[in-house]
Amino acid sequence: MEKEREEREENFYNQKIQLFILIDMRVIVAGLKGSGKTTVLKYVAHKRPDIKILNAGDFFAQVFQKYGLARDQGDLGIPREKYVNIQKEIFRNLGREAKKHKNVIIDTHLFLTKKEGYYPGLPEFAMKEIDPDAIVVLEYDPKFILKRREKDLKELGRQRSAEFTVDGIEWEQQVQRHFAFASAAFTATTVKIIKRYEKEKREFEHAEKNAEEILKLFEGQV
Numbered sequence: 001m002e003k004e005r006e007e008r009e010e011n012f013y014n015q016k017i018q019l020f021i022l023i024d025m026r027v028i029v030a031g032l033k034g035s036g037k038t039t040v041l042k043y044v045a046h047k048r049p050d051i052k053i054l055n056a057g058d059f060f061a062q063v064f065q066k067y068g069l070a071r072d073q074g075d076l077g078i079p080r081e082k083y084v085n086i087q088k089e090i091f092r093n094l095g096r097e098a099k100k101h102k103n104v105i106i107d108t109h110l111f112l113t114k115k116e117g118y119y120p121g122l123p124e125f126a127m128k129e130i131d132p133d134a135i136v137v138l139e140y141d142p143k144f145i146l147k148r149r150e151k152d153l154k155e156l157g158r159q160r161s162a163e164f165t166v167d168g169i170e171w172e173q174q175v176q177r178h179f180a181f182a183s184a185a186f187t188a189t190t191v192k193i194i195k196r197y198e199k200e201k202r203e204f205e206h207a208e209k210n211a212e213e214i215l216k217l218f219e220g221q222v
Helices: 002-014 037-047 056-066 071-076 080-098 124-130 142-156 166-187 205-216
Strands: 020-022 026-031 052-055 104-108 111-114 117-120 134-140 190-196 219-221
Touching: 026 037, 026 166, 037 052, 037 104, 037 205, 052 056, 052 080, 056 080, 056 104, 080 104, 080 124, 111 166, 117 166, 124 166, 134 142, 134 166, 134 205, 142 166, 166 190, 190 205
Parallel strands: 026 104, 026 134, 052 104, 134 190
Antiparallel strands: 020 219, 111 117
């Protein structure tokens, strides 16, 4: 018994002791449509209920409703000049709400697919309203995202303004990266890319691992 006690003490003192403190953070989490951001953030909320999670889509829906527009109409069917003005109003509201909380995650997209081409989801004025500490980009095997999109279309009738081929989704992930770095440059914000191309060994394994990676941003070491 005495020998075991001495071994435990020796192991304890040989370990590098790390003390963690919680730090205030404002983080944007982005992923393609069908990437499972909502599931990831549910795990985050379960482990850290003190972190306020704001879904940008809810703020868009509120403002679009004021103008008598359905959500998809707002994203796709408005001329650019009018859309920019509406977008500025949305991000003013979102920025004000975010600044009410010490720790915040904003769930959003980095770009929209319009008939004219790709449109930035976080232009300069949006980034300055939010003033985030980090942008987290979630990336997955395109086959995984395609499967989710096909499921949404079949079960929910949810037609997304997005690609429905593996090559198309891989291209969207490249586009997403470019927009992440472009947006980050406006406010000197770091970009963290989390890649999950390996197969899941159990259901929701990717979501749990991604949640853990995101939560590390809210911890500091002393």
